[in-house]
Amino acid sequence: MEAFTAEAAFMATMASKAFFALMEPHRLMFLGLGCIMGLVLGIVPGIGGLTGTAMLLPFTFAMDPYSAFALLLGLGATTATGDPIPAILFGVPGGAASAATVLDGFPMAKRGEAGRALSAAYMSSLMGGIFGAMLLAVSIPILRPVMLYLGSPELLAFSILGISMVAVLSGSAPLRGVAAACLGVMIAMIGSDPQTGTLRWTMDSLYLWDGLRLTPLLLGIFALPELCDLLIGRTTISKSIDKASIYKGQWQGVKDCMENWWLIVRCSWIGGGIGSIPGISASVIDWLAYGHALKTEKGARETFGKGDVRGVIASESSNNAKEGGALVPTIAFGVPGSATMAILLGAFLIHGLVPGPDMLHKNLDITYTMVWSVALANILGAGLCYAFSPQFARLATLRYTLILPAVMGVVYIGAFEANRSWGDLVALLAFGVVGWLMKQNKWPRPPLVLGLVLGDSIERYMFISVERYGFSWLWRPVVAALLILALIGLLRPLLQDIRRQGGLAKMAASFQAPTFKLSQLFTLFFISVIGTMVIAALPWHFSAKLVPLVVGTVALTAAGLSLFNEVFRKPETSPSGLSEQAQQEIGRAIHMDLTSDTDHLPMRVVATRAARFFGYLIAFMGSMAVIGLIPTAGLFVVIFMRLEGQERWTLTLTYAAVLAISIYLVFDRFMSIPWPPTLLGQLIPALKFIPSV
């Protein structure tokens, strides 16, 4: 007991020493500088804190460690605060961990509640970030023992528990959800296999060797469909809102967070906890928290995905808590919990700090500086966001001809920034089409992302666990507990669904003669893609094809059953009375994704306008190959605005120039992206003075 008191006293002393050290004006200034950069990088979709941190690193050489970490963590902690802005306003996730924010934030913006959604997002980011930092602060003494206890089998069990969220996130379409998740897992397997080095589904391209990057995929699956529907609908995202209602909405968002403080605490602990486990990607934290809220919050099943502020709160509180969590393995073991943390590790060594036991004792004050920096950065970041929020909220009321060119240009570069290769753009386009078709045909997209992110770690840690322990790892207590939880999570919704439909017998009786619809073509397409992938996998080495074949079979079964259902299932009987209708509304699980609001338009119009949208994208890529990205961005603005909206020339040209110049400054000058060679540049090298040619 005495030892414990002494330890607590020591921790408190170090924590306050760190706090006062950080309060020095020049350190606060560095923290603020980091925050501003983090916010800017966070708002631009696809660009996280990684590049920014790498660039800032050399400037921290000459600083004292407190200032250095204030600057770096200020940047790292606030990129997630800026992420929800494009997610809510345009449906374009600003970072991998903001995709779940789109699901409720974007419908809120459409309803004219952008101000409330943004405010709830900032506030929950702030609170989440602080709760995450608090969790880190109090768990410091037990960090190392806990981390040493978590072996590969535990990581595997955590990943399985994560993927069991598919059951919740599939909503009313469990079969399609499972199929989509399996497709995600299979996409995650693309590339060089860690066991045998077999190049799986790489189609002889170097790009696919390392597997597909998450950013182009996420932007394709979530962002492009929204932008496409915006063009199809030819409207503004939200109807016009006046200043007063924005301020009212902002206040409402703050109140929402206060009312749901317990949800924020839980979600931020999910975020901090998972963020601290090295080897499990933090990119699905938002979905795990979102799924958790969906399972536990009252009435969530009816309103989530339709603009429930709690969806925004769950997602945003978790993803801001993860930076604090990611500090844990970095500090305690030198195993970076995220890519940004890998760079931070570089900063450690420069300042003569060695991750490990010393950081939790001798250098505890520096560790606490980091905790404080993360907490303060969250407060500063949210404050800055509030200051600009009214301007942001009104962006959603602009005409689509004004929104689309800039957002699309930035989405393109965001995707391109992932690998700086043509493959990124091809992946963006391909997954844009797939995402749009999924959305139109009511296939839930979240399970795909879950499978994509967790598939890799499940395969990896399963092989390690089996290779090392045979099957005895299944009896490790934490593993067993997690797996049981996962099983319950998977089975309960299934059983509920069967009971709702009146038991298996009644379900079996509800079949009829086949009916065919156009939307079944997508299921067929899905089956043929998976089938082709499975056939291609057959000749591989046993350990390289084991997981792909198992997952592929599950996907084929689920998609096959779903198709069977679509063809032979009677539509649900129309309710006869009001009470019965209400009953049915409650009983039915919601479709767990955004629905297209283009239903009022005839099929033909939807199809031609969608073709037009993807035509623009292809033309963009074609033009990029010929004259380079920066001139293309300007040209695209001009063509789009003149063709689609007949906007005034002066406006169009100013817009084009501003966009091209900002891309040039940020991406060419500041980030010095290696542009792919262009046709024009090769034919006439003299023109290479034009950036990106």
Place this chain on the structure above:
Amino acid sequence: MSIGSCLRRAIVAGACVLTTASLAAAQESHSESVEQFYKGKQVQIVVGSSPGGGYDTYARLLARHLGDHIPGNPAVVVQNMSGAGSNRAAGYIYSVAPKDGTVAGAIFPGAILQPLLGGTPVQHEPAKFLYLGNANSDVYVCFVRADAPVKDFKDALSTELIVGASGDGATTRDFPVMLNNLLGAKFKLVMGYPGSREITLAMERGEVQGVCGIGWTGIEILYPEWFAKGTIKPLVQLSIKGHRDLHSRKVPTTLEFARNDDERSVMELIYSQGVFGRPFVLPPGVPADRVAALRKAFMATFADPRLLAEAKKMNFDVEPMSGEDMQALVTKLYATPANVVEKAKQALTAKPQR
């Protein structure tokens, strides 16, 4: 005259002008001095890894000072192009990047050795690169937990040792597989760890008993408790010459266990990637005067006291090798007799584990 033919003429005339202009530009580039050429230009170093890794940090260290030593003092910037174990960046430097001396590459040693030993086709020929130099060399080591049944390398030849490894092509996989095949070591590989830091963590928590093929540089600084408490110790050096620190600790090199010249040459070939730990390359075809100037600048930069001070602060080893030496080394590697290359390839092929 019809509009069509008028247009045609205009195009032909335009093309003529442009051709002449570009020819003139080409001519000019030969007559101007290196200093004139680099004045006001930007030199790019394309790094074959994502920001933040060791390769990136070395390249940024070099980039901060290289410009001061090149005649004409161009600005030097770093670009990241990760992918395919830096084979993508190597392919870009080899065939796409301008060959005028404004682009250099920082690639993994694997991208130089793999085309010789690996089965996967790549888009570059390492022997045709013009080598700018190499920033440091490293000695790879096997580490083992003190409580493992294997106490020295001789034990490893008769007793099973569970070692953690990353994927195909990583030294943590290639080196133990080679030792199993060549010397009959009994390493049992558990593969799939994302990187060397994850493996060392698994070793610290006892999930694996050891690791074979991680660099010695910085280990003592990163893991002081291994040495203070003796929980984890070096087993054997996987290197041609070895490291003086390890020699003084009486850690043997695997070469001492080679039973014939063939085994020795296979090991030397595979360990050669330790000699050029951080290679920098130029595309084939860069004018000779610029190559010479850049090579000279490279060596001068790594002798610059400001760079050395920064490197010391970061605990980075700097042990530069000149471009000429590096070129000779790669040429020699690629002149390795076919039968040795074949034996090395076989040694790197994993046999099914029991």
